[in-house]
Every structure is written in structure tokens, then in C-alpha cells.
Amino acid sequence: MIIAPSLLAANYGRLAREIARHKASGAEWLHLDIMDGHFVPNLSFGPGVVKALRPLTRTFFDVHLMCSKPEVLLPLFADAGANQLTVHVELGARVESLLWKIRSMGLKAGLAINPPTQLSLVRPFLGQIDTLLIMTVNPGFGGQEFIHECLPKIQQADSWRREGGYRFHLEVDGGINAQTAAECARAGADVFVSGTALFGQRNLKAAVMKLRRAVRLARAGTAEGRDPAPSPSHSPAALGSSLRHGS
Numbered sequence: 001m002i003i004a005p006s007l008l009a010a011n012y013g014r015l016a017r018e019i020a021r022h023k024a025s026g027a028e029w030l031h032l033d034i035m036d037g038h039f040v041p042n043l044s045f046g047p048g049v050v051k052a053l054r055p056l057t058r059t060f061f062d063v064h065l066m067c068s069k070p071e072v073l074l075p076l077f078a079d080a081g082a083n084q085l086t087v088h089v090e091l092g093a094r095v096e097s098l099l100w101k102i103r104s105m106g107l108k109a110g111l112a113i114n115p116p117t118q119l120s121l122v123r124p125f126l127g128q129i130d131t132l133l134i135m136t137v138n139p140g141f142g143g144q145e146f147i148h149e150c151l152p153k154i155q156q157a158d159s160w161r162r163e164g165g166y167r168f169h170l171e172v173d174g175g176i177n178a179q180t181a182a183e184c185a186r187a188g189a190d191v192f193v194s195g196t197a198l199f200g201q202r203n204l205k206a207a208v209m210k211l212r213r214a215v216r217l218a219r220a221g222t223a224e225g226r227d228p229a230p231s232p233s234h235s236p237a238a239l240g241s242s243l244r245h246g247s
Contacts, residue, residue, distance in 0.1 A: 001185075001190055001191075001192070001212065001215050001216070001219070002028045002029055002169065002171075002190065002191040002192070003026075003027040003028060003029070003192055003194075003198075003208050003211055003212055004027065004028065004029035004030065004031040004062055004171070004191055004192065004193045004194075005022055005025070005027050005029075005030060005031065005193075005194060005195070005198040005199050005204065005208070006031040006032075006033060006173070006193050006194060006195035006198070006199065007030060007031065007032050007033070007195075007199070008031075008033045008044065008195045008199075009195030009196050009198070009199040009200045010195075010199040011199075012045075015049070015052075015053065016056060018199065019053055019056045019057050020056075021199075021204045021205075022057065022059065022199075022204065023057055023059065024204075024205055025198075025204045025205040025207075025208045026205060026208055026209070026212075027059075027198070027204075027208050028059070028060060029059065029060045029061075029062045029191070030053075030057070030059050030060065030061055030062065031062045031064065031173070031193045031195075032050060032061060032062065032063045032064065032082075033064050033066065033139075034046070034063060034064065034065050034066060034067060034073070034077070035066045035067070035139075036066070036067040036068060036069075038067070038068040039066050039067050039068045039088070040066045040139050046076075047073070047076040047077050047079070047080040048080070050063065050077060050080040050081060050082060051079070051080035051081060053081075054080065054081030060083045060084070061081055061082045061083045061084070062083065062084050062086070062110070062131075062171075062193075063077050063082040063083075063084060063085050063086065064086045064110070064112060064133065064173070065077070065085060065086060065087050065088075066088065066112075066139050070085075070087050070091070070098060071094070071098065071101070074098070074101055074102060074105065075105065078105045078106075078107055082107060083107065083108060084107060084108035084109070084110050084130065084131060085102045085107055085108075085109065085110065086109075086110030086111065086112050086131060086133050087099070087102075087110070087111065087112065088111075088112045088113070088114070089111055089112065089113050089117060089121045089122050089125070090113075090114060090117055095111070095125060096125070096128070099111065099125060099128050099129065100128075103128075108130040108131065109128065109129050109130055109131075110129060110130060110131035110132070110133055110171070111125055111129045111131070111132055111133065112132075112133035112134075112135060113132070113133070113134055113135065113153070114135050114138065114139060115135055115136070115137070115138055115147050115149070115150055116138075119153045119156055119157065122157070123160065126160060126161070126164060126166050126168065127164070127166060129168050130168055130169065131168055131169040131170075131171050131191065132157055132168050132169070132170055132171065133171040133172075133173060133193075134150060134153050134154055134157065134170070134171065134172050134173075134189075135150070135173055135174050136150045136172050136173065136174035136175055136176070136180070136184070137173075137174030137175050138174075139174070144174060144175055145175050146174060146175025146176065146177075146180040147174070147175070148183075150172075151183060151184070151187050152187075154170065154172065154184055154187035154188055154189050155187045155188060157170055157188065158170055158187065158188025158189075159188075161188070169190055169191045170188055170189045170190050170191065171189065171190075171191035171192075171193060172184045172189045172191070172192060172193065173193035174193075176192055176193060176194040176197060176211075177194065177196075177197040177211070178197070178210050178211055178213075178214035179214070181194070181211050181214050181215050181218075182214045182215060182217065182218035183218070185214075185215045185218040185219050185222075186218050186219075186221070186222050192211060192215060194211060197211065198211065
């Protein structure tokens, strides 16, 4: 289980303090949403902010590129200190070369899919990724309601992972709180991104513990009769040092 608070819900006027809160919370990853105003109707921040945050923490930087032209951004975010770069399957024919580029830079490679997109589009890439990010809201803005119709996607992706012996993480992002995280955990998710339910709370550490407890209880309830999924920590797509990749 990995908890990944989303910086999208943090106080941008006090980012150093927010990073300190994250360090004290026990969360494993920090999720960084990069939005270009074209792929999604919103803007967030660029590699300069990521580079400024990098000296403040050794945590795993999970960078989600919601961008129309990630090709030009990959080296910039790699240099800024990203550990994982995630691009969208909706980019079509460019996906394979983007994943190759990410791995060639020694980073972990993620692939994201939006709620309306057919899950079958990600299947050809499952052996090339370290993380499959299933969006459970339409991306672009925080604080949206969880789309329950995405749960079958999570179940199917987990089924493919088990059947194929793949070792990618199954990440969910959008409307994630204790209740919806539990639903996603029962469906097979193992990385939980949340903004409002984590950074949006006064006590981030307590919020992380609450989310973790909900996931643990949900997983315990579905463990009987299920074979454990392959551990994603030994992904064949992983490159570089264990520190840089958060393993």
C-alpha cells in the first residue's frame, strides 16, 4: 500500500511547510499534478517548483503529466528530481516512444487513463510500465466526486496484472477518501492519491493514518481466497538506483 498526497490541494503560499507536513505524515509518495491548460482546462506549476521542492525531502516524486506535449517536458522534470513520470494513454501513437524515453532517463514510467477512455487501450503497454494510473474523476480540478463507474476498470486492470504476472502498481486518483479508497482497494488498487482528504485536512498525519486504516481493513476483507498479486517493487521496467526510484 502506498499513500500519495496530492500537492494540488496544498497551500501554495507555504509549500515548504506543506512538504514538512508531508514528511511527518508517513506517506510514501508525493503526487505532483502538472497541467498545461490544453490537455486539461487548468494550469498548475512547472519543473521550477518541483526543482525547488526536491532539496526539502527525499520522498518519491510521482509526477503526473496532464499535458498535450509531454515530449518537451520529460527532460525538464527528470532534471528537476522526478522519480516517476506518468503520461496519458489518450496521447495515442506517441505513448510507446514516451514510455521508452522515460525509462531511458532512468525513471519509472507511468501510464494514466481518463474515465471515458476504453481500458483496452492500456493493455499493449502493461509490460512496459511501473504504474497504471486510473483516473476516478475527469482530470483538471481537485475536490471532484468519485466516479463509481471506474471501479470495474480497476478490477479488470488487476485481473490483467495477475493473469499476466505483471508487476506494475495500480494507482487511483480522484475523489479518494477513506470510503472510496476502501472500494478501490477491494477492486485491486494499491496506490491511493488524495488531495482534499489529505492536504486539505489540518492534521495530515492523522488523515494519512485514517486512509491507510481504511485500505488495510478493506484489503483484509478481500484477502481470503485470493492469491497475492506480484510485488510491484521488482518491476522489470524499473531502472536506476533504489533511492531514486523509491524502492
